[in-house]
Amino acid sequence: MEEFKELFQDRFESQDELLREYKSFLSVLEQLDQTTVPELSSSQKAKIFKRSWQGRPQESSWILTWLYFFRKPAVAFALGIAIGCIFMSVVTSDRLDLVETASADQLLTVENTRYAQTYKGKIIDEFYPEFENPKIVLEKGEDSAQPQRALYGTLDNGEIYVVWNL
Amino acid sequence: MNRQYPVSDEALIKAIKKGDRNAAAWLYNRHVDRVHRICYRIVLDTSQVQDCVQEVWLKVFRNIDRFQCNKSFAAWLNTVTANTAIDYYRKWIRHDNHVGSDEIRTVVTDANPGERKLDGAFIQKRIREALENISVNQRTAFILRYFEDLPIAEIAETLGCSEGAVRTHIRRSLLALRTKLAGKLIL
Numbered sequence: 001m002e003e004f005k006e007l008f009q010d011r012f013e014s015q016d017e018l019l020r021e022y023k024s025f026l027s028v029l030e031q032l033d034q035t036t037v038p039e040l041s042s043s044q045k046a047k048i049f050k051r052s053w054q055g056r057p058q059e060s061s062w063i064l065t066w067l068y069f070f071r072k073p074a075v076a077f078a079l080g081i082a083i084g085c086i087f088m089s090v091v092t093s094d095r096l097d098l099v100e101t102a103s104a105d106q107l108l109t110v111e112n113t114r115y116a117q118t119y120k121g122k123i124i125d126e127f128y129p130e131f132e133n134p135k136i137v138l139e140k141g142e143d144s145a146q147p148q149r150a151l152y153g154t155l156d157n158g159e160i161y162v163v164w165n166l
Numbered sequence: 167m168n169r170q171y172p173v174s175d176e177a178l179i180k181a182i183k184k185g186d187r188n189a190a191a192w193l194y195n196r197h198v199d200r201v202h203r204i205c206y207r208i209v210l211d212t213s214q215v216q217d218c219v220q221e222v223w224l225k226v227f228r229n230i231d232r233f234q235c236n237k238s239f240a241a242w243l244n245t246v247t248a249n250t251a252i253d254y255y256r257k258w259i260r261h262d263n264h265v266g267s268d269e270i271r272t273v274v275t276d277a278n279p280g281e282r283k284l285d286g287a288f289i290q291k292r293i294r295e296a297l298e299n300i301s302v303n304q305r306t307a308f309i310l311r312y313f314e315d316l317p318i319a320e321i322a323e324t325l326g327c328s329e330g331a332v333r334t335h336i337r338r339s340l341l342a343l344r345t346k347l348a349g350k351l352i353l
Contacts, residue, residue, distance in 0.1 A: 007337045028344045032312065035293050037206045040198070044216060049194050052223035053187060056230075071232075 115140050128153065131162060175239040182230055194223065197240070200314070201247050207309045208251035208302065209258070210294055218254045222247050245324045248310065252302050296346035300339050303327075307335035308343075 004022050040048075070076055108121040120135035128134040131153030139148040149166040173192070181189035198219070205218040225246050233242055297305050307325060310316045311332075322329045 007333055007340070025340060025344055028340070028347045029312075031347050032293060032343070035290055037203045038212065040202050040216070040219070045195070045198055048198070048216065048220045048223060049191060051220055052194075052227055053190055055224045056227040 131155065132158065136166070176235040179230060179233060179235060179239060182227075190227065193239075197243055198223075201243065204244070204247045204309060204314065205251045205254075207297070207313060208248070208306055209255050210298055211258070214254070214258055218251055221254060222250045225250055241320060241323070244310065244314070244316065244320070248306050248324050252306055255302050292347055293343075296343045299346060300342045304335040304339045304342075307332050308339035311336050 004025065005018065008018065008021065070079065106121050108119060108123045111118040111120075117138040117140075118135055119138070120133075124134050124136060128151060131151070132155065134151060134153035137150050137152055139150070141147065151162070151164040151166055153162050153164075154160060155162060175193060175196070178189045178193045182193065201222050202215065202219050205222065206212075206215045209215055209218050226243065229246075233239065300308070303325060307321055310321045310324065311318065316324070318329050318332050321332045325332065
């Protein structure tokens with residue numbers, strides 16, 4: 001009765017009307033009380049259980065453990081932060097510098113063109129420490145002529161350009 | 167609820183998570199009748215109920231790892247059952263092009279219903295027809311409250327709606343049922 005009042009409190013104006021309606025609902029509820037649900041037989045229950053149990057995931061336990069581990073919000077959040085930090089550090093780092101450093105560390109590089117061979121690198125730098133960016137250019141002439149060797153470089157932060165025939 | 171059983175649901179679930187089939191069977195036997203009852207009253211078709219019950223238990227065993235043991239298994243199972251049965255009913259209605267509506271309908275009843283002899287089978291049939299004529303959400307709210315005696319708050323949680331919405335569902339269900347069963351035009 002209390003629940004009925006709560007459900008229909010704004011629907012009926014007087015208490016008498018409410019009571020009258022409640023009685024009419026009682027007959028409905030009495031009819032509902034007579035409803036029965038046919039039970040499942042033991043064999044039906046067994047069949048449903050067998051199929052349901054067989055239908056569960058069969059992954060190995062370590063995969064489930066890992067999935068369960070990463071399903072925790074705190075772990076997922078921390079993992080997201082860590083991945084984000086790694087990604088940002090990769091994106092914002094000066095990759096060109098790294099490339100240049102790597103190439104500067106090369107001992108000797110040789111560039112070949114049709115008429116010249118250019119030698120530069122750490123060995124040449126150490127060999128001619130007084131020059132800036134030194135490089136040795138071997139100019140090929142006619143087949144019979146002797147190749148000309150020259151050292152190219154700069155001095156005073158690029159103020160003076162030096163060509164030295166070797 | 168678990169106090170009446172020597173082994174709690176939670177203990178069984180822990181064993182099931184480790185793959186214990188006997189624990190699963192035990193838990194299943196403990197709750198299968200309630201699941202069947204709810205499915206039967208939501209789906210309203212004997213030929214479909216077994217499949218619906220199986221779908222519920224498939225979901226239970228597939229997702230048992232997600233269940234947190236600090237919560238009530240019965241409440242979780244009610245949620246899985248109700249939502250699975252609602253989805254099943256809607257799919258089945260669409261697939262089968264079932265005659266009927268998911269909306270509330272005003273039903274014109276017999277002129278003199280009292281003249282009919284209301285035997286058990288006839289009442290069952292009328293109740294089924296009456297339940298068919300209310301939306302599946304309304305029916306579920308009503309079934310969980312009236313037949314399963316769940317509190318309004320738990321039904322709201324199960325259906326993912328407010329307590330006010332559940333009360334409205336139940337009120338409309340009662341009105342629709344009375345229209346059908348008592349022979350009055352209310353809606």
